[in-house]
Every structure is written in C-alpha cells, then in structure tokens.
Amino acid sequence: MIAEDALIARYxxxxxxxxxxxxxxxxxxxxxxxxxxxxxxxDALVSGVHFFANDPPASIARKALRVNLSDLAAKxxxxxxxxxxxxxxxxxxxxxxxxxxxxxxxDARSHACPLLGGDTxxxxxxxxxxxxxxxxxxxxxxxxxxxxxxxxxxxxxxTIGDAALGLRLRLEPDAPWAxxxxxxxxxxxxxxxxxxxxxxxxxxxxxxxxxxxMDVSDGLLGDAVKLAAASGIAGLHPRIMLDNVxxxxxxxxxxxxxxxxxxxxxxxGDDYEVLMTAEADRVPALLAACSAAGCDATEIxxxxxxxxxxxxxxxxxxxxFSSLSFQHDWPA
Amino acid sequence: MIAEDALIARYxxxxxxxxxxxxxxxxxxxxxxxxxxxxxxxDALVSGVHFFANDPPASIARKALRVNLSDLAAKxxxxxxxxxxxxxxxxxxxxxxxxxxxxxxxDARSHACPLLGGDTxxxxxxxxxxxxxxxxxxxxxxxxxxxxxxxxxxxxxxTIGDAALGLRLRLEPDAPWAxxxxxxxxxxxxxxxxxxxxxxxxxxxxxxxxxxxMDVSDGLLGDAVKLAAASGIAGLHPRIMLDNVxxxxxxxxxxxxxxxxxxxxxxxGDDYEVLMTAEADRVPALLAACSAAGCDATEIxxxxxxxxxxxxxxxxxxxxFSSLSFQHDWPA
Numbered sequence: 235m236i237a238e239d240a241l242i243a244r245y246x247x248x249x250x251x252x253x254x255x256x257x258x259x260x261x262x263x264x265x266x267x268x269x270x271x272x273x274x275x276x277d278a279l280v281s282g283v284h285f286f287a288n289d290p291p292a293s294i295a296r297k298a299l300r301v302n303l304s305d306l307a308a309k310x311x312x313x314x315x316x317x318x319x320x321x322x323x324x325x326x327x328x329x330x331x332x333x334x335x336x337x338x339x340x341d342a343r344s345h346a347c348p349l350l351g352g353d354t355x356x357x358x359x360x361x362x363x364x365x366x367x368x369x370x371x372x373x374x375x376x377x378x379x380x381x382x383x384x385x386x387x388x389x390x391x392x393t394i395g396d397a398a399l400g401l402r403l404r405l406e407p408d409a410p411w412a413x414x415x416x417x418x419x420x421x422x423x424x425x426x427x428x429x430x431x432x433x434x435x436x437x438x439x440x441x442x443x444x445x446x447x448m449d450v451s452d453g454l455l456g457d458a459v460k461l462a463a464a465s466g467i468a469g470l471h472p473r474i475m476l477d478n479v480x481x482x483x484x485x486x487x488x489x490x491x492x493x494x495x496x497x498x499x500x501x502x503g504d505d506y507e508v509l510m511t512a513e514a515d516r517v518p519a520l521l522a523a524c525s526a527a528g529c530d531a532t533e534i535x536x537x538x539x540x541x542x543x544x545x546x547x548x549x550x551x552x553x554x555f556s557s558l559s560f561q562h563d564w565p566a
Numbered sequence: 567m568i569a570e571d572a573l574i575a576r577y578x579x580x581x582x583x584x585x586x587x588x589x590x591x592x593x594x595x596x597x598x599x600x601x602x603x604x605x606x607x608x609d610a611l612v613s614g615v616h617f618f619a620n621d622p623p624a625s626i627a628r629k630a631l632r633v634n635l636s637d638l639a640a641k642x643x644x645x646x647x648x649x650x651x652x653x654x655x656x657x658x659x660x661x662x663x664x665x666x667x668x669x670x671x672x673d674a675r676s677h678a679c680p681l682l683g684g685d686t687x688x689x690x691x692x693x694x695x696x697x698x699x700x701x702x703x704x705x706x707x708x709x710x711x712x713x714x715x716x717x718x719x720x721x722x723x724x725t726i727g728d729a730a731l732g733l734r735l736r737l738e739p740d741a742p743w744a745x746x747x748x749x750x751x752x753x754x755x756x757x758x759x760x761x762x763x764x765x766x767x768x769x770x771x772x773x774x775x776x777x778x779x780m781d782v783s784d785g786l787l788g789d790a791v792k793l794a795a796a797s798g799i800a801g802l803h804p805r806i807m808l809d810n811v812x813x814x815x816x817x818x819x820x821x822x823x824x825x826x827x828x829x830x831x832x833x834x835g836d837d838y839e840v841l842m843t844a845e846a847d848r849v850p851a852l853l854a855a856c857s858a859a860g861c862d863a864t865e866i867x868x869x870x871x872x873x874x875x876x877x878x879x880x881x882x883x884x885x886x887f888s889s890l891s892f893q894h895d896w897p898a
Contacts, residue, residue: 258711259780260637261606264605265705266604272595272604273594274594274595276683279687280687306593309592309593317698351608353608353609353696355615357612357691358612358691358692359692361690362694364685448591449592
C-alpha cells in the first residue's frame with residue numbers, strides 16, 4: 235500500500251485546482267465571484283450501500299463526484315470545485331488508487347470542477363467517499379425545492395428508470411425480462427446505473443425558467459411527492475401522467491416484456507435527472523432551453539391541490555405503487 | 567433505530583443555520599460577505615482510528631467539529647458553518663444520536679458555526695464522520711502554511727503534549743508515570759485528548775501579525791518540519807528550543823516523572839494548537855494580541871537555513887527523536 239503523502243502527491247495533487255494550494259495547506263482558498271451566491275452539497279457513498287465493492291474504481295470515482303454535481307445542476311448552479319474525504323480499507327493496491335484518481339481527474343476536468351482539498355484516512359470497514367461540492371449561482375437566483383405552487387407543470391430531464399433497471403440487472407441477471415433484452419440495451423442500463431449523467435448543462439435553463447427543482451435520486455414518484463411537500467403548502471400534491479414519463483428504448487423494451495417493472499422504473503431511483511416545475515407560460519421556453527443545452531426535458535404532469543398524489547394512465551385510471559422511493563438500507 | 571427522516575427532523579434540523587434551508591433542500595446556500603475570501607477544510611474521523619468506539623457520543627461530536635474549526639483558526643479565518651456526512655453503523659440507538667446531536671449543536675452555537683447540510687448514510691463498518699467547515703477571511707489575507715522564511719520566529723499557542731499524554735493514559739492507565747499523577751492532572755490530560763480546544767479566538771491576531779501558520783495535529787516537531795518544507799525553500803528548517811515549548815502543569819509533572827515522555831509530548835500530536843511564524847519585529851504585537859484574545863502564545867524557536875531541523879536543549883545540545891509525528895495507521 236502506498237503511503238498517504240505519496241498518494242496525495244502522486245495521484246491527488248495532479249487533479250487539484252488552484253484553490254487547493256497544491257494540497258500543501260490544510261485548507262482550500264476560494265475567491266467568491268462578484269454577485270454570486272455559494273451553493274454547497276455533500277453526498278457520501280459507502281461500499282455495499284451505494285456501490286458494489288467490486289465495481290471498477292473508475293466507476294466508483296465518477297459516481298461519487300457526479301451525484302454531487304447532479305445536486306448543483308438541479309439548483310441552477312455552476313460547479314466550482316470539490317473536497318473529498320477518502321476512507322480506504324486495508325489491502326487496496328496502488329493500481330486501484332491510480333485508476334480511481336485518473337477517472338476522478340477526468341470527470342473533474344470535463345465538469346470544470348477541480349479537487350480543492352480533503353482528507354485521506356483509514357476506513358473502519360469498507361471504502362467510503364464523502365464529497366462536498368461547491369457551485370455558484372447568480373445572487374438570489376438559486377432554484378429551490380420549496381417554491382412549488384399549484385398549477386405549475388412538472389417536467390423531468392432525460393429518461394427515467396434506466397439506473398434502477400441497471401441495478402436489477404446486476405442483482406437478477408437471469409430474470410426473464412433481462413434475458414430477453416438485446417445485449418446493447420442491457421449495456422445501456424448497466425452503464426446508467428454505474429455512471430450517472432448529471433445535467434449540469436441544464437443549469438442556466440433552470441435558473442432562467444424553472445420555478446422549483448431537485449434531482450431525482452430516490453425515485454421519480456417519491457421525489458415528486460417530496461418536492462410538493464417541501465413547499466409547505468398542505469394539500470399540494472403531484473399529479474403525474476405515467477405514460478408521459480420519458481423512457482429510453484431499453485427501459486421501454488424491459489417494461490413491454492415485464493409490466494411489473496413499472497414500479498422499479500418510477501420509484502427505483504438513482505436517475506440523477508432533474509425534476510423541475512415551471513409556470514405553464516414558461517414551459518415552452520424551458521423545453522426549448524433544455525433542448526438547446528443538449529438534454530431534452532419532458533412535461534409529465536403538474537402540481538395540484540388535492541387529497542393525495544395521483545399517478546395516472548392516459549385514460550385517467552390511477553396506478554397503485556407499493557412504494558414511491560427506493561428504500562436505502564438503514565442501520566437497524 | 568430511528569428512521570433517517572426523523573433523525574434529520576428531530577436532531578439535525580434544530581442545530582441548522584439559515585443557510586441550511588431547513589435541511590429541506592439537497593444543498594446549502596451561503597451569501598458571501600463583501601471583501602472576503604472563502605476558506606474550506608475537510609477532516610474525517612473514523613471509529614477506532616481517530617476516536618475510541620466507546621468514547622461518549624458528545625465527545626466524538628465535539629472532536630469532529632473542533633478539529634475542523636482548528637484548521638480555520640490557524641488560517642486566520644472566522645467560522646461560517648459546516649456540512650457533515652454521518653455514516654452510522656447498525657445498532658446505534660436513538661439516545662446515542664440524541665447525545666451526539668446535542669453536543670454538536672452546543673459546539674456549533676458556541677463557535678458560531680451552524681450546521682448547513684450534509685448526508686446520513688449506513689456505514690460499511692464503524693461510525694465515521696466527515697465534516698467540511700467553511701470560514702471567511704479578509705480578501706487576500708489568509709494566513710498560509712507556505713509563507714515561512716528564514717529569520718521568522720516560531721511560536722505556538724496554548725500548551726503542547728496534553729492530548730498525546732491523554733491518549734497514552736487511555737492506552738496504558740497503569741504505567742508508573744500515570745499512576746504517579748494526581749487525579750486532577752490525569753483528568754486534565756484525558757480531557758485534552760477527548761476535547762480539542764480550537765484557537766478560533768486567535769484568528770484575528772494571526773491575520774494581523776503572523777507570517778505563516780498551521781494547526782498542530784500530527785506532532786509539534788513534525789508539523790514544524792512540514793511548515794518549513796511547505797515554503798518550498800530548500801534548506802529552510804525549524805530550530806526549536808525544547809525547554810521553551812509551553813507545557814501544562816500536568817504535562818510538566820508527567821515529564822518530570824518519566825523523561826522519555828518527551829517523545830510523546832513533542833511528537834505525539836492531537837494538540838490542535840496553532841503553530842505560527844512571525845517576523846522578529848512583529849513578535850511582541852503577536853504575543854500581546856494572543857494574550858488579549860485569551861490564549862497565550864510562546865516563542866519556541868525560529869526558521870533557519872540549515873542542514874537539518876534542530877531540536878535543542880537550553881545548553882545547545884541536540885535531542886534525538888525516534889519520530890517527529892504521530893504515525894496514523896494506514897491501510898497496509
């Protein structure tokens with residue numbers, strides 16, 4: 235195992251930004267741009283909980299950074315850098331660290347989000363990675379989760395359900411629906427589970443046109459309920475037209491062969507798409523701005539005053555779901 | 567075990583600052599004050615590595631926050647808030663969490679450093695806590711580790727060695743030196759190990775008068791060598807007069823009864839005092855400002871151009887040390 239100082243000098247310093255002070259101080263130093271607010275997010279990933287211990291180190295690195303980037307994207311914030319605490323178990327060899335750091339550096343560069351500092355420690359068990367990411371948005375213009383109101387339309391970026399299906403493929407590779415899928419579609423789903431695609435390209439479109447937003451991490455339906463509840467308005471609920479929820483060709487094929495996968499698709503989580511609301515008259519501009527930024531958004535419903543959330547077929551029939559969100563294992 | 571949502575609502579939301587948005591969004595929002603630079607630090611603490619699993623939850627909470635506050639103090643930065651990732655093992659009961667959160671909230675209030683956000687996850691092994699703390703300093707005025715130069719005096723706040731002796735008391739309670747110490751002095755050392763005292767009160771004194779600084783976490787001698795090396799000046803080394811290093815009555819009594827404890831005191835770490843340098847003509851003002859802020863500093867040596875670091879008795883005799891820093895267990 236490589237020594238801590240060498241790990242930092244050899245693998246982390248090369249991916250550090252100027253604010254990291256060469257990773258030679260205990261701190262990072264960031265000069266706030268004029269007229270911007272600071273947006274901060276922190277997501278921790280734990281081996282066996284948020285990824286498989288035998289996932290490729292490059293995939294673990296990308297997921298750890300990207301789930302944080304996704305939070306910034308949904309707030310309309312532009313990434314500025316990140317700090318990372320890396321808890322390493324005994325027995326990791328240097329090639330693992332090299333691959334992890336190389337992928338992390340690549341992602342940091344491609345998202346203009348350099349490493350600013352952090353800590354490397356011995357893990358008490360498996361590997362864990364805690365990242366704090368920073369971003370900037372125009373002063374007073376962060377897109378909040380709490381600003382949903384009745385009548386606003388609900389939209390979502392990209393496609394829903396791919397990552398959750400990718401996880402099921404990992405857990406049940408011999409399920410009939412899995413065996414029925416062409417290899418290329420299986421590969422798409424597996425990739426979407428391993429490699430979230432944070433929608434940072436949409437940040438400016440959101441800041442300009444969205445009323446409220448959050449990223450979809452625990453499941454579309456449950457997260458839509460959370461967004462409505464965050465408004466603090468009693469009786470505000472999402473009304474989602476399930477047939478309008480955008481699916482990839484792979485998810486569509488899976489659902490066609492096994493209709494009960496609707497639960498996994500709508501409530502499985504790990505999508506890292508942006509769930510957003512907009513006033514009806516802003517929807518065309520929001521859709522156009524998302525498309526122009528390279529990622530289509532789709533209108534899937536609205537926020538309404540009602541007794542309860544509604545998840546409907548095109549004919550108006552309500553579809554029951556056994557749960558609305560992925561249930562993380564929680565200490566018991 | 568309490569559910570995650572209830573944990574956040576019941577124990578974390580009450581200690582959150584306004585920037586935390588009630589912990590209802592995925593992010594924290596901070597408005598940068600005019601004319602300030604942002605200072606960020608991240609330290610992770612792991613059960614069995616940085617604290618004992620059976621330490622009181624209140625002590626673990628205080629240590630986790632205070633080691634981060636100490637980094638801000640040494641940079642002359644004023645704390646602004648923190649984000650926390652908490653990885654909880656199975657089997658922790660709610661009373662543990664209640665005690666942890668209450669102490670964390672108390673410390674956050676007394677240091678004007680509110681919780682801004684974070685993440686709670688299941689641990690892959692023992693408890694771990696990763697904190698990112700934010701602070702502000704006047705633009706361009708952060709006290710760096712890299713600005714040490716030949717001729718600058720070395721000073722240190724508070725007293726050195728107490729925490730490392732407190733750790734040895736935990737590990738070897740029946741050592742002759744430990745048994746010889748009065749109960750009140752043992753209690754002092756035990757407390758200094760469990761409860762770092764970050765020197766945030768000194769931030770303005772440092773910003774006004776110090777040339778370079780860092781907090782002492784791994785051992786005074788090793789950290790002094792690191793500070794000199796961070797300058798990038800080949801041949802710049804610390805020259806420390808060991809008899810001038812400030813000791814508490816407890817550390818003095820321990821050293822008197824067991825002179826070989828000098829190694830533990832000077833290189834044991836966990837001091838969380840500030841090691842600072844100042845030009846000779848600024849030393850009186852720095853000393854006075856520290857005293858006025860409620861924590862004396864002491865001149866212990868200087869930075870010199872030399873072949874190697876020197877750790878000397880008053881008569882000029884060099885004292886050999888088997889190591890200059892605490893060696894953290896590192897994955898092997």
